[in-house]
Amino acid sequence: MNRISEFATLLDEAARDARPVAQIDPDGRLPLAEAYAIQKASIERRLARGERRVGVKMGFTSRAKMVQMGISDLIWGRLTSGMRIEEGGPVDTGRFMHPRVEPEIAFVLGKPLAGDVSAAEALACVEAVAPALEIIDSRYRDFKFSLTDVVADNASSSGFVIGPWSDPRHDFGNLGLTMNIDGRAVQVGSTAAILGHPLRSLVAAARLAAGAGEPLQAGWVVMAGGATPAEWIRPGNSVSIEMERLGSAAFQMQ
Ligand code: OOG
Numbered sequence: 001m002n003r004i005s006e007f008a009t010l011l012d013e014a015a016r017d018a019r020p021v022a023q024i025d026p027d028g029r030l031p032l033a034e035a036y037a038i039q040k041a042s043i044e045r046r047l048a049r050g051e052r053r054v055g056v057k058m059g060f061t062s063r064a065k066m067v068q069m070g071i072s073d074l075i076w077g078r079l080t081s082g083m084r085i086e087e088g089g090p091v092d093t094g095r096f097m098h099p100r101v102e103p104e105i106a107f108v109l110g111k112p113l114a115g116d117v118s119a120a121e122a123l124a125c126v127e128a129v130a131p132a133l134e135i136i137d138s139r140y141r142d143f144k145f146s147l148t149d150v151v152a153d154n155a156s157s158s159g160f161v162i163g164p165w166s167d168p169r170h171d172f173g174n175l176g177l178t179m180n181i182d183g184r185a186v187q188v189g190s191t192a193a194i195l196g197h198p199l200r201s202l203v204a205a206a207r208l209a210a211g212a213g214e215p216l217q218a219g220w221v222v223m224a225g226g227a228t229p230a231e232w233i234r235p236g237n238s239v240s241i242e243m244e245r246l247g248s249a250a251f252q253m254q
């Protein structure tokens with residue numbers, strides 16, 4: 001087995017069994033392209049188990065997240081059907097190691113979108129936008145990683161919850177939001193924290209996904225990235241995001 005499939009298997013099994021592993025590249029020696037190849041190979045193992053590819057997630061698109069995790073490069077990961085959590089529904093905590101949650105905005109595409117596009121071209125391909133929550137659960141011990149570690153680990157993605165879809169023609173570039181745990185607002189922010197406007201995250205997703213030979217497809221979801229720092233979550237927590245005009249999304253940690 002070569003290094004790529006070896007690390008892909010390690011990370012996929014860590015996620016599947018909810019058992020954290022040591023960092024694979026603590027000193028950041030691995031080429032970034034190899035880290036993305038590991039990510040791709042680990043997602044292929046999920047697809048081989050019957051999950052479907054449903055979109056892309058962006059990471060470190062806000063300063064708050066970059067500062068929290070000490071990484072200042074934009075990264076992306078692959079979303080599969082197994083990561084989708086029903087809005088309002090219970091989430092089995094046993095599938096996580098040390099989960100965190102962050103408030104995001106999600107796009108669903110009505111048309112394929114690829115390459116170097118303008119914000120206007122990207123917007124024309126968006127069918128709808130929605131408030132969303134992402135559950136991240138790094139496969140590395142103590143949630144510690146280098147840039148290449150987290151890229152190989154599919155940008156820590158573990159679950160995502162999407163609220164009601166809205167018409168994207170009303171500007172969503174500066175919508176106030178709160179993230180609540182057990183009825184208490186634990187983070188307050190705005191969609192403007194995501195690269196100044198979340199559409200910029202979609203533009204980057206179109207470029208990066210096409211560059212990897214996997215252009216964004218009609219029907220795919222794109223998660224724009226956390227607007228605030230992430231918060232730890234535990235069994236029993238009730239978690240929600242409330243976004244100005246777009247409404248709310250929630251889940252319950254069982
Ligand atoms: C990496 C994932 C970053 C975001 O929205 O910025 C991310 C991590 O923080 O573990 O999902």
Ligand code: MG
Binds near residue numbers: 057059134136225226
């Ligand atoms: Mg995120």
